Amino acid sequence: MMETLVKMGQAGKQAARQLALLSTATKNQALIAMAQALEAQTTAILAANQADLQAAETMPAKFVDRLKLTPQRIADMAAGLRQVAQLADPVAKYDHGWVTKDGLQIMQRRVPLGVVGIIFEARPNVTVDATALTFKSGNAVILRGGKEAIQTNTCLVSILQHTLTAQGLPAAAVQLVEDTSHASAEAMMKLNDWIDVLIPRGGKGLIQRVVQTATVPVIETGAGNCHVYLDRQADEAMAVAIVVNAKVQRPSVCNAAEKLLLHREAAARLLPPVAKALLAHGVELRGDQRACQLVPEIKPATPADWDQEYNDLIMAVKVVDSLDEAIEHINRHSTHHSEAIITPELARGQAFQQQIDSACVYVNASTRFTDGSEFGFGAEIGISTQKLHARGPMGLAQLTTTKYEITGNGQVRG
Amino acid sequence: MMETLVKMGQAGKQAARQLALLSTATKNQALIAMAQALEAQTTAILAANQADLQAAETMPAKFVDRLKLTPQRIADMAAGLRQVAQLADPVAKYDHGWVTKDGLQIMQRRVPLGVVGIIFEARPNVTVDATALTFKSGNAVILRGGKEAIQTNTCLVSILQHTLTAQGLPAAAVQLVEDTSHASAEAMMKLNDWIDVLIPRGGKGLIQRVVQTATVPVIETGAGNCHVYLDRQADEAMAVAIVVNAKVQRPSVCNAAEKLLLHREAAARLLPPVAKALLAHGVELRGDQRACQLVPEIKPATPADWDQEYNDLIMAVKVVDSLDEAIEHINRHSTHHSEAIITPELARGQAFQQQIDSACVYVNASTRFTDGSEFGFGAEIGISTQKLHARGPMGLAQLTTTKYEITGNGQVRG
Incomplete structure (x- = not known):
């Protein structure tokens, strides 16, 4: 041998x-x-x-x-x-x-x-x-x-x-x-x-x-526990479109989103329409206590959910108190592949991009774009999640x- | 722990x-x-x-x-x-x-x-x-x-x-x-x-x-079984100066030369003066059969010598039949750190630089220059021998x- x-x-x-x-x-x-x-x-x-x-x-x-x-x-x-x-x-x-x-x-x-x-x-x-x-x-x-x-x-x-x-x-x-x-x-x-x-x-x-x-x-290469975070002033239509795209368009691949975080000031406004759209696409939702309270169809998440890559029509949802908590949570649980913030506020988008420790950090776009062809490289041998x-x-x-x-x-x- | x-x-x-x-x-x-x-x-x-x-x-x-x-x-x-x-x-x-x-x-x-x-x-x-x-x-x-x-x-x-x-x-x-x-x-x-x-x-x-x-x-970082190869038309004075510097100036460090190769057409002309200078600096020489025949002070090398990093006043010497054999030998035995050719012939210098698989490949200079300060980086954390x-x-x-x-x-x- x-x-x-x-x-x-x-x-x-x-x-x-x-x-x-x-x-x-x-x-x-x-x-x-x-x-x-x-x-x-x-x-x-x-x-x-x-x-x-x-x-x-x-x-x-x-x-x-x-x-x-x-x-x-x-x-x-x-x-x-x-x-x-x-x-x-x-x-x-x-x-x-x-x-x-x-x-x-x-x-x-x-x-x-x-x-x-x-x-x-x-x-x-x-x-x-x-x-x-x-x-x-x-x-x-x-x-x-x-x-x-x-x-x-x-x-x-x-x-x-x-x-x-x-x-x-x-x-x-x-x-x-x-x-x-x-x-x-x-x-x-x-x-x-x-x-x-x-x-x-x-x-x-x-x-x-x-x-x-x-x-x-x-x-x-390839491990992708990717997050989308809806910030306090996130636009509803953009939030729905990006979360659905990131989760549903091709759930088996590494740049599909697995986790949804929402700022507490936006949760009541955004979670119901986003969850409705995801449920309509057959997505199973699991959430923390606040998420479950806002949308009864969301089942309780377990601690293991936050680290899991489903590669399937499943998404876990968490409500956070601040941008800082969102960044902290993502840096702790992500596989450092691709994460996105949806926000109209420039400074908060910049802070997210600077402080998130992942290969690709998006403001107002779907994590699904992390791909050699989409980036314009013509082809790719893989997506590196190491530094x-x-x-x-x-x-x-x-x-x-x-x-x-x-x-x-x-x-x-x- | x-x-x-x-x-x-x-x-x-x-x-x-x-x-x-x-x-x-x-x-x-x-x-x-x-x-x-x-x-x-x-x-x-x-x-x-x-x-x-x-x-x-x-x-x-x-x-x-x-x-x-x-x-x-x-x-x-x-x-x-x-x-x-x-x-x-x-x-x-x-x-x-x-x-x-x-x-x-x-x-x-x-x-x-x-x-x-x-x-x-x-x-x-x-x-x-x-x-x-x-x-x-x-x-x-x-x-x-x-x-x-x-x-x-x-x-x-x-x-x-x-x-x-x-x-x-x-x-x-x-x-x-x-x-x-x-x-x-x-x-x-x-x-x-x-x-x-x-x-x-x-x-x-x-x-x-x-x-x-x-x-x-x-x-x-740091492993350095570095080679100097004296090509068929190598200038004697340059050969002596570079081999002595590469071997003797600071023998304990990774960019010091450990091996000397000579083209067979140059061996009789170059090995005696180079060996004389090295011996005068207290260097122990070990060689293949042809090297030993040219300079009686050279002791026979063992196969293990070609892979060894001495970090000391020892150098092994080998006579090769061609530039190609020199390249082949170096690529097989070196630690891919620094290697040098001494030659006045442009095309042979280029071939050596292109085909040697090491971090630093020199034409007509000492391997001792592989160093963050000498390169102008101001400082270094080490010398990487991986790709x-x-x-x-x-x-x-x-x-x-x-x-x-x-x-x-x-x-x-x-």
């Missing part, structure tokens, strides 16, 4: 050294060739996927839906590759440059990270999406998907590798860990000599397991690092 | 929230007050240090020297605080800003990391240096020094905390873990809810223990992260 992974790591490092030197045009051409190959092999991909689906027969419908590919979903993956080919190359640039007191020229060059490890669950589209982004940013990728998608992933990676070889590029730019045991994932998390960064993609359980186990540096390296939606630039290239004419340190 | 640490973490988070909002002027004033307080309390600091020194009587002289404070060393610490007060504030700025297709204004604001944990060994000056940098960048710091320096550190932190209180600032901006057991360090490494980043400062053993144990994100977040010398900017402040007028996602 470990031996296989070390070999993959070595091959990945070797490939990464070549990828780092490729021109943007060469990378784009390969991405377009990958898109064409996926489309040309649609029948083979669907057959492999069918084998996975048969083995997953007894799984819940939601799970099977994530696993299932269709001609349209394959076309979407190909479109994703072509879209990444259109994006600016993050590698071909210098961030800073200066001359030191000793006459050394220091240039800070943006370079790929090297070998990126992706540990993910049942969605086979991650195989192609992650390859597109890591390849365009000059990195090799080692993918370790869930066992339920192994046939599909093996087929996809084989197509991508054949395309790379046909383009005269190293096949090890994209590698799949075929052993889908827990042991293989754990071994990968400790492959410090060969993997530069691990990005887990999936549910809370997976991400926490990686954070707890990995000795390779991790970028933590090191990248915070918020991660595009191509976040898959790079820098190095200092220093040029002298014989300088020694005095 | 864990309870005490959680309380410190909570107090740190609370302090960090206040520190993040301080003006640059307020922070600078506090730094200058800290400098004055240290100078005014020189006698008390020396007395505390004397108690530590007595307990360390039986330790090696090198160790005692690191622990020992003098009036001059205290004055140096105070000067360090004043110098950091002069540096630009990394927090008071926006990195980027744009308007999205939906009319959302997105501003990426530079903000402190929050609570920084520093685990270090016997040098009490780290207490003051780390406080200066974390405080100026708006962070709270939790310090966990070695047991040998506990009296000195307790005295220093008490002075810094009193100064903070006198300035109306939260004392918990600087906290010291008084329990110096291994258990306290391990507990700190898993304090994910309360510490945003851990920076170990010390020897390889400490740093590896933190990397292997911590679940809090770590910035790995995430920061790579190379870390100044104030590397102690910050960003967040997105997004302002709309009621936007919801369609």
Whole structure:
């Protein structure tokens, strides 16, 4: 097991050294060739996927839906590759440059990270999406998907590798860990000599397991206990529209709101219409005592509710005495992903943005905008909820690092 | 133990929230007050240090020297605080800003990391240096020094905390873990809810223990198996000067060179004079077969030599067949800190800089320049040898992260 992974790591490092030197045009051409190959092999991909689906027969419908590919979903993956080919190359640039007191020229060059490890669950589209982004940013990728998608992933990676070889590029730019045991994932998390960064993609359980186990540096993504806070003078129509959008538009994703806070001066005015709209969309509401008193349909919340990410049509509601209490509560319970205040008062919006310790802090907009595409990055590899390296939606630039290239004419340190 | 640490973490988070909002002027004033307080309390600091020194009587002289404070060393610490007060504030700025297709204004604001944990060994000056940098960048710091320096550190932190209180600032901006057991360090490494980043400062053993144990994100610093490669046309005088400087000027530090590689076409011309100069400085030389044949004073190296960081007057020498072999060898064995090529040939210097996977890659200069002061950053918290977040010398900017402040007028996602 470990031996296989070390070999993959070595091959990945070797490939990464070549990828780092490729021109943007060469990378784009390969991405377009990958898109064409996926489309040309649609029948083979669907057959492999069918084998996975048969083995997953007894799984819940939601799970099977994530696993299932269709001609349209394959076309979407190909479109994703072509879209990444259109994006600016993050590698071909210098961030800073200066001359030191000793006459050394220091240039800070943006370079790929090297070998990126992706540990993910049942969605086979991650195989192609992650390859597109890591390849365009000059990195090799080692993918370790869930066992339920192994046939599909093996087929996809084989197509991508054949395309790379046909383009005269190293096949090890994209590698799949075929052993889908827990042991293989754990071994990968400790492959410090060969993997530069691990990005887990999936549910809370997976991400926490990686954070707890990995000795390779991790970028933590995706946990979203997001809050919307209605301040004392919040406009009713705006409040209803934003809370409903943040909660209901796609409740399963990490930027959906899970918690609603209201200033006590606004609670009686705003909670009834907001709750009515949420209930009409089938949202189950849980609340503190004051919330329950204002709207009888709200059931009592338990202390555990404040820390929970439902990813479902459930929302917990709390009435707070002040803006400060709202900020305090959010900083204590949020996952530091995305939070919003609805207020017409500039100073209170500024205070909220300054003092909330989250990746994305909104004034008068829905938390649902926290997304690489919505931000204009073209694509994203995930949404970082940690503070090191990248915070918020991660595009191509976040898959790079820098190095200092220093040029002298014989300088020694005095 | 864990309870005490959680309380410190909570107090740190609370302090960090206040520190993040301080003006640059307020922070600078506090730094200058800290400098004055240290100078005014020189006698008390020396007395505390004397108690530590007595307990360390039986330790090696090198160790005692690191622990020992003098009036001059205290004055140096105070000067360090004043110098950091002069540096630009990394927090008071926006990195980027744009308007999205939906009319959302997105501003990426530079903000402190929050609570920084520093685990270090016997040098009490780290207490003051780390406080200066974390405080100026708006962070709270939790310090966990070695047991040998506990009296000195307790005295220093008490002075810094009193100064903070006198300035109306939260004392918990600087906290010291008084329990110096291994258990306290391990507990700190898993304090994910309360510490945003851990920076170990010390020897390889400490740093590896933190990397292997911590679940809090770590910035790995300081390991330096640095290489100097003399290419086929390297100038003799430049080669001698740079190799001697890189090896001899301060052999105990991480940017000192540990390995010398020579192109086979240059080995017979360059190794004898370079070896002669190194031997004259008392350097022990170990080499591969070809090196030993060229200079009889060179003893045979073992395979373990290529991966070892000596931090001493020892250097291992290897003759390579090509630039490519030099690059391959360095990428396999280096700690990705600093490497140098000596060459008059532009294309070969460029190839080396592009293909070497290290934080700092030099052409025709000594590796000893990898340093925050030499780079012009004014000060440094360490030299990162990892790729995430920061790579190379870390100044104030590397102690910050960003967040997105997004302002709309009621936007919801369609």
